Amino acid sequence: MRAAKWIFVVVGALVTLVVAGVVAFALFVDPNRFKDDIADAVARETGRTLSLDGDIDLEFWPWFALSTGSGSLGNPQGFDGPPFVRWREARIRVRLFPLLRGRAVVDTVRIVGADFDLQRRADGTANWQGWSATTSPATDNSAGGNGVIAGLALLDSQLEFHDAASGRRLLLSHWRLTVGAIRPGEPIDAETAFSVSAGDELPRAALTVAGRYVPRTDATILENLRIAGTLTGGDLAEPSVPIEFSMPTARFLEANKKIEVPAWRARLGLFAGSGSLHGVVGDTPAFAGELALTTGALREALEQWAVKVPATRDASVLGPFELKTQWTYASSAISVAPIQLVLDDSRLRGELDVKFGDQPVTAFALQGDQIAIDRYLPPPDAESEPFVLPTAQLRALPVRGTLDFAAATLDETRMKRVRIRLLFDEQGVHANR
Numbered sequence: 001m002r003a004a005k006w007i008f009v010v011v012g013a014l015v016t017l018v019v020a021g022v023v024a025f026a027l028f029v030d031p032n033r034f035k036d037d038i039a040d041a042v043a044r045e046t047g048r049t050l051s052l053d054g055d056i057d058l059e060f061w062p063w064f065a066l067s068t069g070s071g072s073l074g075n076p077q078g079f080d081g082p083p084f085v086r087w088r089e090a091r092i093r094v095r096l097f098p099l100l101r102g103r104a105v106v107d108t109v110r111i112v113g114a115d116f117d118l119q120r121r122a123d124g125t126a127n128w129q130g131w132s133a134t135t136s137p138a139t140d141n142s143a144g145g146n147g148v149i150a151g152l153a154l155l156d157s158q159l160e161f162h163d164a165a166s167g168r169r170l171l172l173s174h175w176r177l178t179v180g181a182i183r184p185g186e187p188i189d190a191e192t193a194f195s196v197s198a199g200d201e202l203p204r205a206a207l208t209v210a211g212r213y214v215p216r217t218d219a220t221i222l223e224n225l226r227i228a229g230t231l232t233g234g235d236l237a238e239p240s241v242p243i244e245f246s247m248p249t250a251r252f253l254e255a256n257k258k259i260e261v262p263a264w265r266a267r268l269g270l271f272a273g274s275g276s277l278h279g280v281v282g283d284t285p286a287f288a289g290e291l292a293l294t295t296g297a298l299r300e301a302l303e304q305w306a307v308k309v310p311a312t313r314d315a316s317v318l319g320p321f322e323l324k325t326q327w328t329y330a331s332s333a334i335s336v337a338p339i340q341l342v343l344d345d346s347r348l349r350g351e352l353d354v355k356f357g358d359q360p361v362t363a364f365a366l367q368g369d370q371i372a373i374d375r376y377l378p379p380p381d382a383e384s385e386p387f388v389l390p391t392a393q394l395r396a397l398p399v400r401g402t403l404d405f406a407a408a409t410l411d412e413t414r415m416k417r418v419r420i421r422l423l424f425d426e427q428g429v430h431a432n433r
Contacts, residue, residue: 031056042073046131048084049074054421070113079119079127088113105150114175122164134379151403152179162426170198171293187223188213203234203241220252235306240245249392257282260358261289270301278327286330293323298343317344332356339366346371346405364401370402373410 025111035052042050054069068090072083093107117235120126153238154177161170172194190211194260207229227245244267251260261277272294279287295301299309299318309318322342337351350366408418 031058032235040217046068046073047076048131051083054089059093063095065093065107069090074129076130079121079126082115082117084117086113086115087111107370108151108153108366109149110153110155111157111392112155114154116157116159118159118161120161120163120165125198126164149182151181152177152248167329168198172196184217185420187215201234203231203236203245205229205231218254219252221224222247222250224248237306238269241304256280259287269304270295270297284331286328288326288328290326291323292325293321295321311379313377313379314372317342317375341366344375348403354399360398362401363402364399367404367406368400370404370407371405373408373418373420 002070029271032055035056038052039050042048047270050071052068054071056069056312057067057319059067068087070086071090072086074083075081088271091110095105095107118126118128131165136419140210154175156220157175157177159172159175163169164332173196175192177192178190182188189210189212191208193206193208195204195206198202207227209225209227211225212223213222225245226245229243231241231243232239245264246266247261247264249262250256253260259277263276266273269327273292277287277288277289277293279285279289297319298321299386301321302309302318312318312384320342322340325336325338327337333356335351336353339348339352341348341350341351346368347374348366350364351366352362354360354362399422403420403422405418405420406416408414408415
């Protein structure tokens with residue numbers, strides 16, 4: 001008993017000395033004296049300049065906490081302009097007692113007012129590359145570890161991306177990122193919200209994205225991916241268009257470069273879509289999947305996206321629309337078949353092929369049950385304007401095809417086995433039968 005008593009006394013004395021030393025360090029040592037040493041260490045390891053403009057604050061109980069005011073981390077050599085990242089404040093806390101036992105228990109890392117400036121030069125090099133002179137072996141995230149991070153919180157931040165080769169500029173503003181607990185080998189939940197713009201000619205998006213990353217040694221897995229938000233501006237015909245996307249699971253298999261998306265769902269304004277995707281990426285990419293697209297009002301759904309729909313004698317046509325099909329992509333060509341299509345009172349089946357290259361062309365063949373042709377003709381008292389395809393890329397892709405109907409009516413004339421040939425080009429739509 002006396003030996004045990006003396007052991008407790010000695011241990012108590014050591015703990016008292018450690019606590020006293022920590023308190024003395026906190027009271028009498030100014031951590032800001034070490035700014036230059038910290039900056040020199042970062043420069044040696046990364047080749048980048050670290051600037052700590054704000055004060056450094058330390059706490060020791062029950063967390064070992066480090067807080068900084070404003071600061072920045074510069075670009076690698078050869079990049080000018082703003083630093084790689086600036087921030088207003090940052091904070092990291094580590095549990096003291098587990099740290100003394102060699103185990104890191106980190107509280108949520110909090111960064112406020114981060115401003116990332118990402119640059120890619122015309123030669124393909126980027127300022128987010130080149131973090132050290134030597135390349136360290138990749139860390140296996142699925143392996144066991146001896147620590148945990150409670151999460152990451154990025155608040156009131158933004159990201160700007162410049163691509164010198166294409167001249168593109170992308171801006172993420174009002175950026176918020178929340179990452180859940182990070183434990184070796186365990187799933188990680190994340191949610192982010194931001195506004196993104198890529199120039200005045202394109203719509204601006206305000207999005208919320210959430211999902212789960214599941215680490216595996218042989219695959220990258222995403223679960224419960226959800227995207228929701230609105231599009232505004234650009235050429236949109238409405239002030240705001242809602243969009244949604246969800247995907248229960250997606251897998252990328254490292255060994256054979258396969259992508260597997262068993263199911264996805266989306267809503268783009270008045271359009272609702274669903275489908276699947278699987279394929280292989282690499283030197284000869286190939287993909288395949290299913291697609292379903294529906295809307296109760298095709299005319300209004302297209303006009304939402306600034307697609308100019310020609311006037312028709314019957315204003316009620318281009319209403320209910322439903323498409324179901326399977327598709328494949330390989331060797332710079334897309335094949336869509338079989339197509340099942342419902343438009344107004346007509347039901348059609350068929351196929352479509354798109355070939356890219358020096359002489360791109362799209363060809364289709366659809367067979368339907370019936371159609372009232374005069375309902376789709378221009379009004380007799382209106383100036384007829386050709387249908388204009390929505391983008392320059394589509395106008396550069398000639399589209400040729402045939403529509404075959406078992407029965408058709410035109411000006412009260414009933415016809416059977418009618419074939420309509422269509423040509424879409426830069427002049428608009430041409431038809432003959």
